[in-house]
Amino acid sequence: MMVIHFNKKKLYGIGAFMMMLLGTLCLWKEEVILTNASISYDTIIIDAGHGKPDGGAVSSNGVEEESLNLAIALKLRNALESQGYQVIMTRETSENIADEEQKISLREMKASDLENRVKIANENKADFMISIHMNQFPKSNSWGWQTFYSRNSIQGKKLAQLIQKKIGKYIARENKRTALPIDGIKIVDQTNLPVIIVECGFLSNPEDLQLLQTEEYQHQLVNGIIEAIDDYYEELENGTILYSEG
Numbered sequence: 037m038m039v040i041h042f043n044k045k046k047l048y049g050i051g052a053f054m055m056m057l058l059g060t061l062c063l064w065k066e067e068v069i070l071t072n073a074s075i076s077y078d079t080i081i082i083d084a085g086h087g088k089p090d091g092g093a094v095s096s097n098g099v100e101e102e103s104l105n106l107a108i109a110l111k112l113r114n115a116l117e118s119q120g121y122q123v124i125m126t127r128e129t130s131e132n133i134a135d136e137e138q139k140i141s142l143r144e145m146k147a148s149d150l151e152n153r154v155k156i157a158n159e160n161k162a163d164f165m166i167s168i169h170m171n172q173f174p175k176s177n178s179w180g181w182q183t184f185y186s187r188n189s190i191q192g193k194k195l196a197q198l199i200q201k202k203i204g205k206y207i208a209r210e211n212k213r214t215a216l217p218i219d220g221i222k223i224v225d226q227t228n229l230p231v232i233i234v235e236c237g238f239l240s241n242p243e244d245l246q247l248l249q250t251e252e253y254q255h256q257l258v259n260g261i262i263e264a265i266d267d268y269y270e271e272l273e274n275g276t277i278l279y280s281e282g
């Protein structure tokens with residue numbers, strides 16, 4: 037049996053050593069916590085345009101844009117979350133998100149609804165916002181999806197171009213539209229992140245209208261958007277987006 041005798045000086049020494057060890061462990065623990073905090077989980081805001089009582093565009097047979105926007109937005113959310121992305125939705129029900137006290141007139145309600153969408157975009161540290169809409173045109177021959185992006189946003193432009201292209205990979209219809217810059221609308225002008233508006237198709241075109249209501253077409257749109265998002269993050273990591281002008 038070994039008995040170890042410590043004199044006071046040695047005890048102080050051991051005490052100091054233990055304190056140092058504890059300190060190191062604490063620092064190490066803190067570092068681990070900091071490292072976890074610094075992992076950037078890719079966060080995306082999905083905005084389903086409009087919401088009752090604002091139906092948005094309405095087809096000649098009464099199909100409202102807001103319900104198609106929501107159906108596609110929810111499919112997009114589910115698919116992104118299953119891939120590990122963090123998703124924030126501006127709305128998840130058929131109702132819009134105007135403040136209750138602002139639901140005085142349609143005009144005030146719409147203004148409050150848009151302000152709240154801008155707030156969600158600006159108050160969450162998301163990488164970008166995808167806003168889902170449906171188009172409408174006086175002539176019924178216009179058809180097809182088209183993306184728009186915040187002017188002056190290289191990232192927004194890149195992602196809008198990728199979405200425009202990738203949807204075409206899943207939908208076998210020759211669409212010659214290209215991604216275009218946009219401004220003059222609140223969710224683009226007043227937000228501090230890239231906003232990509234996906235106009236999924238024209239409610240004024242009979243073929244688009246029929247397809248947009250099918251689960252299959254909605255999934256094809258979503259698949260294109262997701263592949264574009266995956267590619268976008270990959271390019272962002274490689275640093276190629278910063279140099280991209282195309």
Ligand SMILES: [Zn+2]
Nearest residue numbers: 085092169170
């Ligand atoms: Zn719309």
